[in-house]
Amino acid sequence: MDAHYKFSVAICGGGIGGLLLAVSLSRYPDIKVDVYEAAKLFADVGAGIGLWPRTWKIMEQLGLADELAKIAIISPANIPKVAFNLRKGDQPVGETFSQLVTPGGMITFHRPDFQTVVLQHLSSTSCRTHTSKRLISYSAPSDSTTSSSPVYLHFEDGTTATCDLLIGADGIKSVVRADMLRAIAAQAQSDGRVQEEKEASESIDASWSGVLMYRTSFPSEALSQKLPGHRVLHDPMIYVGRDTQLTVYPMARGTRINFAASRLYWEKENTRFNEPWIREVSRDELLSAFDGWEPEVSALLQCTPSLSRWAIHCVRSLRSYVSGPVALIGDAAHGMLPYQGVGAGQAFEDGFILANVLGHPKTTIDSLSRALEIYDVIRRPYSQRAVELSRDNALLFSLNYPGLAFSTPEEDMADNKNNQLQELHDRAYNNWDWCWTTTIDEDLQRAITMLEQS
Numbered sequence: 001m002d003a004h005y006k007f008s009v010a011i012c013g014g015g016i017g018g019l020l021l022a023v024s025l026s027r028y029p030d031i032k033v034d035v036y037e038a039a040k041l042f043a044d045v046g047a048g049i050g051l052w053p054r055t056w057k058i059m060e061q062l063g064l065a066d067e068l069a070k071i072a073i074i075s076p077a078n079i080p081k082v083a084f085n086l087r088k089g090d091q092p093v094g095e096t097f098s099q100l101v102t103p104g105g106m107i108t109f110h111r112p113d114f115q116t117v118v119l120q121h122l123s124s125t126s127c128r129t130h131t132s133k134r135l136i137s138y139s140a141p142s143d144s145t146t147s148s149s150p151v152y153l154h155f156e157d158g159t160t161a162t163c164d165l166l167i168g169a170d171g172i173k174s175v176v177r178a179d180m181l182r183a184i185a186a187q188a189q190s191d192g193r194v195q196e197e198k199e200a201s202e203s204i205d206a207s208w209s210g211v212l213m214y215r216t217s218f219p220s221e222a223l224s225q226k227l228p229g230h231r232v233l234h235d236p237m238i239y240v241g242r243d244t245q246l247t248v249y250p251m252a253r254g255t256r257i258n259f260a261a262s263r264l265y266w267e268k269e270n271t272r273f274n275e276p277w278i279r280e281v282s283r284d285e286l287l288s289a290f291d292g293w294e295p296e297v298s299a300l301l302q303c304t305p306s307l308s309r310w311a312i313h314c315v316r317s318l319r320s321y322v323s324g325p326v327a328l329i330g331d332a333a334h335g336m337l338p339y340q341g342v343g344a345g346q347a348f349e350d351g352f353i354l355a356n357v358l359g360h361p362k363t364t365i366d367s368l369s370r371a372l373e374i375y376d377v378i379r380r381p382y383s384q385r386a387v388e389l390s391r392d393n394a395l396l397f398s399l400n401y402p403g404l405a406f407s408t409p410e411e412d413m414a415d416n417k418n419n420q421l422q423e424l425h426d427r428a429y430n431n432w433d434w435c436w437t438t439t440i441d442e443d444l445q446r447a448i449t450m451l452e453q454s
């Protein structure tokens, strides 16, 4: 390795989490970065992504804000804005029962546009990207990192590469997580740590959440033709209903509508999904789930061209995101339900904190393990809390809290209904407010202090 690099990092997976980590590391010219992506091109799905103020501040710190502002509407953070209207839509005449008003609202992007900006901010000198490089396994020294013991990466095309530190940013089906946990399980078994072995083995594969999500996006023009003045042309909406839910919002400066409808089978949570996790389906499959919903929801359904059905999987809570010279970030570490719109935001936080501890002058190849330990201590509890809160929002938005079924005449009485829906709003708001009332600065400072006191 070139002498002016203090160590080399391989990022397995060039999704938005891996790329944002590469941008964060691009600020440190003494770290050599290689991004290995399985696909032929860096290309995100054509759906939307929303960022909350907590995440947006990271974009500002990385110098991405000005260019991102060209492809999204950024409202000033000190001005309250409707992030979402919550509306009960599973009835002939729907009712909007609350507005989630937050500082600056949620900033929405078309994912391919977002990814294009991120790619433009990779260092042209210290960072290289490689496509069509699907990792199939790695071999690493078992405990700490030393300069004489690199990590070996083995790719599907028969080639290999080495690095001092491997970051698994390879998403929900992570090969890096699987290899890491297999090794941990084997070690635990030989040491007789039965519970640890069981936990590690069970976490190798992500488990089905019981949620099927139907995703697409379409031009706003199609909706205004179908139902002129439709509220989703200007307002982000969450339509709630029993076991069925719909999130829709304008994005790309209002030119497109993002559409994500879910059908939730709670009784199937943590079971195995035996079909392909992502599949193109016809609109008919979705229409039956929304039978009896209000006309403005039907109008949205009629605008969907083709739909991609995602069986949403989650990662069981891991004991650590780090093992020897290998660490996990993003969905590989904490794939979660999407009902707070924070999975990518949490991946960015992982990458931002990790890059800051790796780039710190105190971190050298000989102290990499300490930097990784700090990353894990700071990021694991925070991201796992986001996993829990996202699940809680899923229960709320699918009306699966006690009292929210409205299945008896008493439950359906106006007063009771209003009270229950108000409670739904309050609970969702309280679950969510960390996204706009907190910043990552405190965690970053804590990480740096831990590093400097090491």
Ligand SMILES: Cc1cc2nc3c(=O)[nH]c(=O)nc-3n(C[C@H](O)[C@H](O)[C@H](O)COP(=O)(O)OP(=O)(O)OC[C@H]3O[C@@H](n4cnc5c(N)ncnc54)[C@H](O)[C@@H]3O)c2cc1C
Residues within 6 Å of the ligand: 012, 013, 014, 015, 016, 017, 018, 036, 037, 038, 039, 048, 049, 050, 051, 133, 134, 135, 136, 169, 170, 171, 172, 173, 174, 175, 213, 215, 260, 310, 312, 329, 330, 331, 332, 338, 340, 341, 342, 343, 344, 345, 346, 347
């Ligand atoms: C319906 C829905 C809506 C969402 N909305 C939001 C939102 O509004 N805001 C938000 O913050 N989050 C949202 N999320 C969550 C967000 O999409 C994910 O958390 C985020 O994409 C995770 O990024 P990642 O880079 O960790 O993984 P991914 O985006 O999955 O990227 C993984 C990358 O690794 C590559 N890869 C996989 N295996 C290998 C291998 N073996 N070798 C090399 N490369 C490999 C893949 O090709 C891919 O490019 C949503 C999720 C869903 C399902």
